[in-house]
Amino acid sequence: MRTMRRPGARSLVTGTVALVAVGLLAGCTSDGEEATPEENVAEQGTSSDENAASGDTVVIGWSGPEADHGWLGAINSGALAAAESFDDVELRQAEGTNDASQQIAAVEQFINEDVDAIVLLPTDGAALTEVALQAMEAGIPVINVDREFSSTFASRSTILGDNYGMGVSAGTYICEQLDGQSDAVVGEIAGIDSLPLTQDRSQGFADALEDCGLEVGPRVAADFTVAGGESAASQLLSANPEIDAIWNHDDDQGVGVLAAIEAAGRDEFFLVGGAGSVNMMDRIEADDSVIKATVIYPSTQAADGIALARLVAQEKTMSDLITPSVPYRIVLDAPVVTKDNVADYIDLAFES
Numbered sequence: 001m002r003t004m005r006r007p008g009a010r011s012l013v014t015g016t017v018a019l020v021a022v023g024l025l026a027g028c029t030s031d032g033e034e035a036t037p038e039e040n041v042a043e044q045g046t047s048s049d050e051n052a053a054s055g056d057t058v059v060i061g062w063s064g065p066e067a068d069h070g071w072l073g074a075i076n077s078g079a080l081a082a083a084e085s086f087d088d089v090e091l092r093q094a095e096g097t098n099d100a101s102q103q104i105a106a107v108e109q110f111i112n113e114d115v116d117a118i119v120l121l122p123t124d125g126a127a128l129t130e131v132a133l134q135a136m137e138a139g140i141p142v143i144n145v146d147r148e149f150s151s152t153f154a155s156r157s158t159i160l161g162d163n164y165g166m167g168v169s170a171g172t173y174i175c176e177q178l179d180g181q182s183d184a185v186v187g188e189i190a191g192i193d194s195l196p197l198t199q200d201r202s203q204g205f206a207d208a209l210e211d212c213g214l215e216v217g218p219r220v221a222a223d224f225t226v227a228g229g230e231s232a233a234s235q236l237l238s239a240n241p242e243i244d245a246i247w248n249h250d251d252d253q254g255v256g257v258l259a260a261i262e263a264a265g266r267d268e269f270f271l272v273g274g275a276g277s278v279n280m281m282d283r284i285e286a287d288d289s290v291i292k293a294t295v296i297y298p299s300t301q302a303a304d305g306i307a308l309a310r311l312v313a314q315e316k317t318m319s320d321l322i323t324p325s326v327p328y329r330i331v332l333d334a335p336v337v338t339k340d341n342v343a344d345y346i347d348l349a350f351e352s
Contacts, residue, residue: 048319048320050316050319051311051316051317051318051319054086054087054088055088055314055316056088056314057088057089057090058088058089058090058116058117058309058310058313058314059090059092059113059115059116059117060083060089060090060091060092060115060116060117060118060119060306060309060310060313061091061092061093061094061106061107061109061110061113061115061117061118061119062079062083062091062092062093062094062118062119062120062302062306063093063094063096063103063106063107063110063118063119063120063121064076064079064096064120064121064145064302065096065097065098065103065121065122065123066096066097066098067096068098069224069225069252069352070251070252070277070350070351070352071250071251071252071275071277071297071299071350072096073350073351074299074350074351075121075145075146075299075301075302076096076302078299078300078301078302078303079091079093079119079302079303079305079306080093081303082302082303082304082306082307083306086306086307086310088310088314089306089310091306092110092113092115094106094107094109094110097123098123099123100122100123100124100127100128103122103123103128104127104128104130104131107120107128107131107132107134107135108131108134110135110140111131111134111135111138111140114140115140116140116309116313117140117141117142117143117156117309117310117312117313118132118135118140118141118142118143118309119142119143119145119302119305119306119308119309120132120142120143120144120145121145121146121147121301121302121305122144122147122149123147124147125144125147125148125149125150126149126150128149129149129150129151129154132144132149132151132154132155133151133153133154136153136154136155136156141155141156141157141309141312141313142154142155142156143155143156143157143158143159143305143308143309143312144157144158144159145158145159145160145301145302145305146159146160146161146301146302147197148160156312156326156328157308157312157326157327157328157329157330158328158329158330159301159304159305159308159330159332160301160329160330160331160332161297161298161301161331161332161334162297162331162332162333162334163196163197163198163200163201163204163297164200164201164203164204165204165331165333165334166201166204166249166274166295166296166297166334167200167201167202167203167204167205167206167207167208167247168204168205168207168208168334169204169208169295169334169335169336170204170205170208170247170272170274170295170336171204171205171206171207171208171209171211171212171247172208172211172212172336173272173293173295173336173338174186174208174209174214174245174247174272175208175209175211175212175214177245177270177292178214178244178245179212181244182213182214184214184244184245185217185218185240185242185243185244185245186209186214186215186216186217186243186244186245186246186247187216187217187218187219187236187240187243187245187246187247187269188202188205188216188217188218188219188220188246188247188249189219189220189221189222189229189232189233189236189246189247189248189249189253189257190202190219190220190221190222190249191221191222191223191224191249191250191253192221192222192223192224193221198221198249201249201274202216202219205247217240217243218236218239218240218243219236220232220233220235220236222249222250222253222256222257223253224250224252224253225252225253225256226252226253226255226256226259226352227256228253228256229248229250229252229253229254229255229256229257229260230256230257230259230260231256231260232253232257233248233256233257233260233261234260234263234264237260237261237264237266238264242268243266243268243269244268244269244270245269245270245271245272246269246270246271246272247271247272247274248271248272248273248274249274249275250273250274250275251273251274251275251276251277251279251280251294251352252275252277252352254271254273254274254277254279254280254291254294254352255279255352257271258271258283258289258290258291261289261290262289266290267290269290270290270291270292271289271290271291271292272291272292272293272294272295272336273291273293273294273295274294274295274297275294275295275296275297275299275350276294276295276296276297276298276299276337276345276348276349276350277294277349277350277351277352278346278349278350278351278352279351279352280294280352281294281337281342281345281346281349282346284337284338284339284342285339285342285343285346287339292338292339293336293337293338294336294337295334295335295336295337296333296334296335296336296337296345297334298332298348299348299349299350300332300348301332304330304332308326308330311326312326
């Protein structure tokens with residue numbers, strides 16, 4: 001079973017007892033009359049006002065990778081901003097690192113300091129699983145962000161972007177734009193091919209295209225950097241004189257992708273981005289280049305993780321849910337941003 005920290009263990013038990021009690025009492029009201037299912041449901045959970053109200057101060061440890069590109073920079077700044085928005089949260093931030101051993105040491109320090117919760121975006125989910133298990137066994141709830149651990153027992157809750165869903169969204173949008181063009185050439189500029197997240201994005205993209213009778217044509221992989229994006233895009237363009245659409249997995253590398261496209265003077269196709277940077281949204285809104293859409297991969301995941309850690313540590317639940325608990329797994333949406341709806345998303349976009 002997942003171990004919980006004070007007061008997390010009490011929260012889990014209390015939630016379970018509350019649900020059992022509802023069943024055993026058969027919905028009796030205070031005057032002895034049987035309550036309707038609707039009345040029973042209405043009494044569960046907490047209100048948004050209760051969640052927002054200041055409670056006991058909780059100490060949250062936060063550790064993530066080095067902010068070496070725009071999306072990770074936004075992840076870190078979002079975590080800090082979320083902590084600052086609560087007057088009952090004390091945040092202890094470990095230095096960002098891409099070295100798994102250094103991040104393990106940071107989490108061990110949080111355990112030694114007996115923090116109330118840990119929010120962790122691991123450099124490598126498998127490599128950080130053991131130390132996350134140690135935290136859980138010590139009674140400290142761990143909120144896992146973006147890169148999953150290899151054990152379900154290593155976290156109290158996991159919050160993720162939808163990598164497969166990104167591919168599906170990108171592919172579906174391209175299918176809609178190329179409706180009826182069964183011979184269309186669709187290119188793909190992936191991220192780092194060895195990463196499961198890249199594999200998931202590519203699988204979702206291929207599945208969506210297949211559903212409308214298209215397939216992935218020329219494909220190259222980059223490395224989530226501007227230079228890598230420019231190099232990969234140059235390679236793809238030089239080898240393919242005719243293209244109808246391209247999906248680029250990542251807007252940070254997309255800066256280089258656009259540079260390569262503009263240097264080549266190519267404009268016969270349209271480009272779809274990924275992750276949702278303000279740079280790309282500005283170009284989409286201006287409608288002055290081949291990029292016509294981008295697919296969101298939320299840079300707010302760590303901020304959401306801080307908010308969830310606070311709820312768990314204070315024995316609160318998610319106010320918009322009837323079930324009196326914080327979910328174990330949350331997968332965020334992967335919507336497509338176009339010129340028509342860019343205003344709805346640009347305030348949460350990150351700078352590449």
